Amino acid sequence: MIEAAPAGRQLILPLPPIHRYELNALLTDASNAEALAWLRRPEGWPQGRLALFGPAATGKTHMLQGLAAARGWPVLEGPSLRGLPEVPPGPGLGLDDADCAAEERALLHLLNLCAERGQLVLLAGREAPARWPVALPDLRSRLRAMPAVGIRPPGDALLAALLRRDFARRQLRVEEGVQAWLLARLPREAAAVAEAAARLDRAALAAGGRVTRALARSVLAELPGFGSDDESMALAEPDCPGPPSLL
The missing domain is CATH 1.10.8.60 (Helicase, Ruva Protein; domain 3)
Incomplete structure (x- = not known):
């Protein structure tokens, strides 16, 4: 039984959250137009890879999660990437906070495995991969060759x-x-x-x-x-x- 609210006040019922990671829900302006254009055609990414980069709170995670949800891709987190990470099979994969990968060898393993499978890869981080402080030569060369698109703070x-x-x-x-x-x-x-x-x-x-x-x-x-x-x-x-x- 639901109790009546006090006079002059309405009873507030819990509502499900409105926010969801939906790529189509993102509004476009000069800060994110280039990134959204790339995300609409992942089949055209050079070597099947793309990196999103930009400051905090610019929508990187929303874009990555939105594309992954629309395409049925799994999403991994960089800080959890260790050893020989289990990489779920599928047409593509997202890696958020990729610049915070716990181990360089784990990130290299992920990129190599996805390349062998023909699996698309979308990374997100604060800087372009070419600027990440990476020690492994093989990983550094792969990151420098990866196309990257920046996202600026919203206008x-x-x-x-x-x-x-x-x-x-x-x-x-x-x-x-x-x-x-x-x-x-x-x-x-x-x-x-x-x-x-x-x-x-x-x-x-x-x-x-x-x-x-x-x-x-x-x-x-x-x-x-x-x-x-x-x-x-x-x-x-x-x-x-x-x-x-x-x-």
Whole structure:
């Protein structure tokens, strides 16, 4: 039996998360257009390989996971790559945080095995593979030959479109002035925009009112980076614990 909510307040039922890794859900602007164009034609990747690179919170993981989900590819994590890693067979494979691979020999084994199988490989990291500090000559030559496409932080227009879309998905009407106020204070990355929309949606339902600046200020005060200046708002992506091991 569901208890009635107190007068003046609505009962909030748990909802499934809206966010999913879907390549088609990504909006395009100058920051990611080249990368998305490459991801739409993986059969044309030179030697069947491609690397995505860029700063934290630019959508690398979303793109990699989105393509993998659409194509039925498994996804591995670089920090877990050790020894002779078990590489699932299939038409392709994604490796996130590839520049943080635990062992260089494990990454070399993965690339060689996928090449033998004709298995496509998509890597994601913070720098282009040619710039990774790699000691193994064979791995270094493979990484330097790999095509790489950069992703930049989202521009103002893309962030505004993401915020409008997140509100629209939740059927939450927010005045343009409030949206502009939010965009000036939110961290400049899609995940923070989506999290802010989710928090504001829950708060507006609980209060039975609309989203105002006062409500947003109280609800988002604990959101990391909210209200900070541009320099401190950038989300830090932790460094790898050191150069990959050769063992």
